[in-house]
Amino acid sequence: MLAVPGVAFGTFQGLEAVLVETAHASAAVALFGGQVLSYVPRGGQDVFWLSPLRAALPTPVRGGIPVCWPYFGRQGQGEGVPSHGFVRTLPWRLVEARAEDEGVTVVLEPPALQGLDLRVRSEVHVGRQLRQRLVTTNTGGAPVVFTEALHNYFRVADVEAVRVEGLDGLTYLDKNDGYRAYTQQGDWILADPRDPGRSDRTYPGAGGRYRLVDPGLGRAIELQVQGGRSAVVWNPGEAAAARMADVGPYWRGFLCVEAANAGPDVVALDPGRQHVLEQRITVTPLP
Template identity: 60%
Template structure:
């Protein structure tokens, strides 16, 4: 562990974690999966949701910000690999840490290299009143590699039925629950869309990179800005699917909405030898006018 003011090793939700006390916010990052578990700006409750029924390691953590890499779901893979890749179920290491002059904290973490995969990954975090998270992938091989990925953020909400997502009007999305058929988005996203009410598993294409999650119940808006991506995944399983998940908790699905900065579906990254790609998200809490 680097000796940096405001950074220590402890536990969060029963898991070994890096605990951060930065100017403007607190955060926690699990060693398992390099998983951002919590980010709470001063004056606000936690922006991220964690399941009340977490499965023990080595299972993936339900909630926070899972690192989905080097493939999304099982896209381009066979059925004999873990869903959403390997990065979220291995032990990560801290590569560097520092405290900036303004009191914010910067960390770089990395998972171990995977045999037979000519890609390396590191995650860069900047924790303060604004959260910035980057996945940096480098092709160390001698041939191009195609991969998919996501920052699978579970945002805490008062009630998923009462929130709206702005910034999607006029886009087109692929609906997993409809065989990935394409549909137009009209107006803000809401869970109770008349076409497919009560659930959402959409990949928005050619997305602009700025979205606002408006939550009247918590009297706040969460701004999400993304980069290195042309897709946004909006996911909530709905009641029927959630109740079949052993690691979600009864009724807990109402308390989150996933907005995922992603390269998924047709948005794939073809990385040349020696090249690097960065997927980025920036999150901040805005007042509700």
């Protein structure tokens, strides 16, 4: 697999990773959690934020693209399980690397989870776009219901100065208000008059096309999603971040816009079938 030009094992900010270098971009995917850590378009800046307050493993890594699977948050679970599923703290392995579409695709898998008739793999394509496919297979004899997310931590100059297009008019469930339903008025901004300074919103049945506009970095991040009916937009805000050991004063530097199936958008997967959650991330300069 490592005979593919541009693919190597190495480290990224102290984490063992698959390193990918192409004509159009570079990237790093951690073996811990199968988590994309970095994607840098050629001549640009990193698309993702990684916390400088990272704790020792196996504490989950805050930043990049955590894989939340086979549940989002603790949806449908008890309190005694880790938030956002099991695979984000498991060792993943590289199972395939291939050159294609003017870039390179790497495929990683975690070990099978005992007692769960689902398997998952992540396919990450590094090129002009960052493309990621989270492929879930039902290997058992009965339908299985699950939730999931690709939990993007997008790097921004100042979260209070960015906006997210593509959500206007949608209903969202506000975790900060007991999951009550509200309607998005205009583009998402952190200074939303209804509850300014923080955001933990799930948009069921969202459209799958979102644009994060960041004047401070002079760029827009376009997110296109297939197979994910929900969008999640999260930043804890200053007060909550101060209580988080791995965020603290760095809360301004990121915004999570997540491709998900969560809330009412659960996935029911029949035996022998696959479900694909796919996202495509493109960076464009602002005029």
